[in-house]
Amino acid sequence: MTLLRTQLGTTLRGHRLRQRRTLRDVSGAARVSLGYLSEVERGQKEASSELLASICDALDVELADLLAEVSLGLRGEDGLLRPVAPAAAPVEQVPAEQDPAAAGEGQPVAEPALALVGAPARAAGRPTGAVSLAA
DSSP: OOOHHHHHHHHHHHHHHHTTOOHHHHHHHHTSOHHHHHHHHTTOSOOOHHHHHHHHHHHTOOHHHHHHHHHHHHBOTTSBBOOSSOOSSOOOOOBTTSOGGGSOTTOOOOOOSOEEESOOOEETTEEOSOOEEEO
């Protein structure tokens, strides 16, 4: 089972390394301590939405794109959703490309664990407002 914070950290580190940037560089640009950013990247600390927005801005990555990439990382190679935490009751897993509306009646469909609410319009590639996360 992959934790959300672990996948989020791995994805952030991947973006930073692909840009050939150091923790010191990104932590300075994001105005977060180097140690805390390192813990977020290693999945040891939960990042607030404000901190994620600041790190994304420093990496020039859209928060929505980061969250989409994390979501894909939480899926297995077969495209099925993997539980982030133990579920109370088993839920039939649906392939990612299958439309939940196309599922037959009476078949449970896995709900997304995270949704963007009120995503703002983008101007010149920069956020124009806040993005709320809803579970």
